[in-house]
Amino acid sequence: MKVRLHPEGRKFVAIFAAVTLVFFFVWQPLGWIGLIATVWCLAFFRDPIRTVPQEAGIVVSPADGVVSMIERVAVPPELHMEARELTRISVFMDVFDCHVNRTPVAGTVKHIVYTEGKFLNASLDKASLDNERNSMVVTTPDGREVGVVQIAGLVARRILCFVDNGTPLATGERFGLIRFGSRVDVYLPDGVEPLVAVGQKMVSGESVLARMNGPQTPIVTAKV
Template identity: 50%
Template sequence: MRNQNQPIAVEGYPFVGLFAFVTLVVALLDWSLITVLCLAVTLFSVYFFRNPDRTVPQGEGLVVAPADGKVVFADIVREERYCKDEVLKISIFMSLLDVHVNRVPCSGKVVDQFYNKGQFFNASLDKASLENEQAGMLVETTSGRKVVVVQIAGLIARRIVTYPVIGDVLECGQRFGLIRFGSRLDVYLPKDTVSELRIGDVCVGGETVIGQLQ
């Protein structure tokens, strides 16, 4: 699966290459100020698409954060697409400065997926979960627990990338996709999941434990 070992996500190569080329051209033209600005944009694109390794915690039933960022929602809601029951919903907002490569929250098999073309509201708003462009997948653990993870485009995000397909078996903390330029991840867990997360907590994708399945 893509982006498992690359230090920069492959989706960033075209951006880094383009900005680097423009920087080189304006440098050859001796446009000093523009060269500095273009170099800054090039370096930021490298930073934005960084793909660092993470140490995934080990333990039965652990659920890890699918993304870097701040918790903007953590409460019981009703999930109608798959669970048709009350579940624990945890939402993590990624700013432009966070790592945007997404991680699998728990080990299991992808049993279903969906994609909805929608709006581009600020991803930190609750209505983004319902109205924004989004792609989700249903992961079923070996013990039969269902976990739904949804990638949601943000205000200026314009592309959601998801690598797995139905039938793939995923490992907890494995890279599974990304969203370009500011976005949000929603995770729907069984209601009895033990979690101590609160709104405002900061998560590290693939490392921060956000819950434990019972």
């Protein structure tokens, strides 16, 4: 089966493959270990097509992984959102998940702030304020704001964001990537309730986190 590879991963796969060839010349068992690592690297940077719901007001998961926390928390100051507390949904990605991040809502990027920090386990609550992170606010067509924060983890050492202030985004559009193992937080507008539970498996761009306009059916989808 053909694997769609994100451009950011090409150099890493090439490096892993080159090292694997050297390993095979040095000692064959070492080469097989390198081959496994190369296959893992290829899988890590996979960028599959996703079927994105097109319902107005939908909030989709920005990442593959598991819902690790759903809490009413103080909004990080760098987001500059009006509400003091909002519902935060955290999606934790392990090193086997696809790490291409997708915007949870349609709208325009209001602002982006990068914050240096630590590399604690991304599943910890304090990682939201202590870890290296990239924070983004998306303003929806009806004027509501959704906060999206990419958080580095124990082995993550690079957060990539492909959009700028003022960039228009469609629901489920790719906006970034984190290397290697991390978390993405979504801050829902006040009054919007989550439709997921802690421990639930998420698929970026497909799994519905919440509806800002209330239940609506049917849901139209588009492959992105």
